[in-house]
Amino acid sequence: MDFTECYGDTVSSVAAAARSGCRKRVRRLIKGGCSVDCRDNRGWIALHEAAAAGSKECVQEILTAAGGSSRGCRAYVNSLTHEGESACYLAAQRGHLAVVRLLLKAHANINQLTNDLSCPLYAAVDGGQKEIVELLVSKGAEVNRAHTASCWTCLHQAVYKGHSEIVRILVNVCNLEAVDDHRISPLFVAAQYGQQECLEILVNAGANVNTQAADLATPLLIASQEGHQACVDFLLDHGADPNIACSHDWPQLPIHAAAEFGHISVLRRLIAVTDCVCDRGDGMVSPLYVAVHSHQSMSVELLLREGYSPDAQDCTHILGLRSPLSYALCQTSNKPYSESVRLLVAAGANLTEEDWIYALATDNTDLLQLILEHRWIPRPEALIRDCSVPHHNGKTVLKLQEMRELVSVAQNQVHFAACWLPLLLKAGLEPSLLLQPHMLEQADSEVLNYLLEFVNWSTLSAPLKNTLHQRRVEKTWEPCQDFDSIPCLSHICRLQVRAVLGPDLLMRTNVVQQLPVPSQLHGFLQFRDIPEASYTH
Incomplete structure (x- = not known):
């Protein structure tokens, strides 16, 4: 029935x-x-x-x-x-x-x-019946009893429904710090559901603005998560602490919640008051991680613009994540790179061996092109002396360790060399860095020819010449006709120009236009006459 x-x-x-x-x-x-x-x-x-x-x-x-x-x-x-x-x-x-x-x-x-578990008072509160609430309270109704399976009191329900006039009545007789089965107080409920007027009444009545639920979440955290700007502002203006850890698992702060859910105005306010130790501090987690995790590129952009480091801290032991960039690349594997990747690379995020693998171990060169758009490959002498400058022509200069890892990954990704080799050489990578036995043994015929066109092949070391000879005997390499003779004078001259000017300037700037040579030679001096190898699946 x-x-x-x-x-x-x-x-x-x-x-x-x-x-x-x-x-x-x-x-x-x-x-x-x-x-x-x-x-x-x-x-x-x-x-x-x-x-x-x-x-x-x-x-x-x-x-x-x-x-x-x-x-x-x-x-x-x-x-x-x-x-x-x-x-x-x-x-x-x-x-x-x-x-x-x-x-x-x-x-x-x-x-x-x-x-x-309801009662007349709870029913009146739920329905917004102010006069009945006043009558029942005046007649001695129990005001602090739990009335739901989750242990909400009448004050919880009044706040949840936004019945501010009833809240004004109840704050004078109720326990302001009563908590439900998750240790959530009425003030927390007001912050969670954006009940600003109720929040103000509770705070003015003396409710604790820094109360914490069972999972350590604070009213400021939940208001930030839900994007209730007015509640966030009021809480901060009345003593809410933005630096209280709000999770048992890792030191989550309100700024993380705002970044994760893309509440930009709230995030902007929290950036101004949150301790910057969360950006790089040991045992902390940069809000960049959660912004990347939730694909909130606007949060990523704001945090970077406000000075948060694109490298953050290594969170391997906390979240299993090494850096924001590695996490962003992991999320976009086998897909076009995300906006977060673009923002982090543009901001100068450090590139590790793992990151170079994403860029080189594929026939899709979008990521590598993005990196080279914002990175400057230093000259060989800078690598030898580790004297690279932080920036060049508005781009971040690759550090010595980044270059070493780039070359190491390149040597191990010879199969995709037809894709990445032209981009790197045209960006100013010193070709001698790739003239290693493994490269010469494994590279496709066209790739090997393209690489040798950037050097004086007649001056290669004896072991490398032996490798080339062996490949020719085995018929795994078909060299260009020119490789059987001494390089022509014009080729030696452009190698000398490249060495004097530096491959970075020659290949990536308009310095060639300033040389006292006919304009018809500009393309030749920049090695544009060399046909690129085609990639074979």
């Missing part, structure tokens, strides 16, 4: 009359001997119908008929439906103030709980 739906054929005559609010009919039926005790399929009696309908007159008639003694009337007035609802509960739930007053005079149990 459904205890919530009313079936017409189960309602008594008195109950039906009470539902319609017809006092005369109710009186006539009672005088005619009709019972006021008959229950319908929901367990409702005539008193429940009259109370729910808000008919004070019908309630009075029914109560008069119900008891010849005060004891009998007291038992009747507290009769419960199958859902555990009293007449007082039904009247309070529906906002019938006069009926509630009458029922209380008839000794209705003001704190009677329903099957789902």
Whole structure:
């Protein structure tokens, strides 16, 4: 049987009359001997119908008929439906103030709980019935009892519903720090659901702005996560601490929540007040990690612009992540690089061996082109002396360790050399760095020819010449015709120009246009006449 739906054929005559609010009919039926005790399929009696309908007159008639003694009337007035609802509960739930007053005079149990742990006060709070809340509180209703399976009090519910006038009443009588089963206080609820007026009332009444839930989350964290700007501002202006760790797993702060969910205005406010130790400090986690994780490129951009390091700290032991860039690349494997990758590379994020693998171990050169757009390959002498400058022509200069790892990865990704070799050489990479036995042994014929065109092949070391000779004998390499003779003077001259100017300037700037040579030689001096190798799957 459904205890919530009313079936017409189960309602008594008195109950039906009470539902319609017809006092005369109710009186006539009672005088005619009709019972006021008959229950319908929901367990409702005539008193429940009259109370729910808000008919004070019908309630009075029914109560008069119900008891010849005060004891009998007291038992009747507290009769419960199958859902555990009293007449007082039904009247309070529906906002019938006069009926509630009458029922209380008839000794209705003001704190009677329903099957789902509600009560008249909680029902009135939920429905925003301010006057009934005032009446019940004044009559001594229990204000701090838990009324839901999750242990919410009336104050929790008033805040959740945004009934600010009721909150003003309750803060004077309720425990402001009452917590539910997750140790969430009413103030936390206000911050979570953006109930700014309720939040202000609670704070002004003395509620703790730095209260922490069972998982250590604070009101500021949850307001930041939900993007409630006004609540965030109010909390910060009234003592909320943005540097309290809000997680058992790692030192999560409100700034992480704002970055993760892309609430830019909130993030901007938190950047100004959050301790910068979270950016690079040991045992901390940069908000860049969570911004990258949730693909919030606007958060990434703002954090970088406000001075957060693109390298952050190594979070391998905390999150299993080495750097924001490595995480961003991991997320975009086998896909075009993400906006977060672009922002981190542009901001100068350090490139490791793992990052170079993403750039070189593929026939897609988008990532490598992005890196070379924002990185400057230093001259060979800078690598030897490790005297590279931080920036050149507005680009970040690759560090010695980055160059070493680049060359190491390149040597191990010979299969894709047709894709990355032209880009690196045109960006100014010194070709001698690649003239290693493994490269000469494994490179495709076209790739090997392209590389040799950037050097004086006649001056190669004996071991390298032996490797080339062996490949020719095995017919795994078909050299260019020129390689059987001494390089022509023009080729030796451009090698000398490249050495004097530096491969970086020659290949990546317009310095060649300033040389006192015919313009027809510009392309030749920049090795543009050499056909690139084609990649074979």
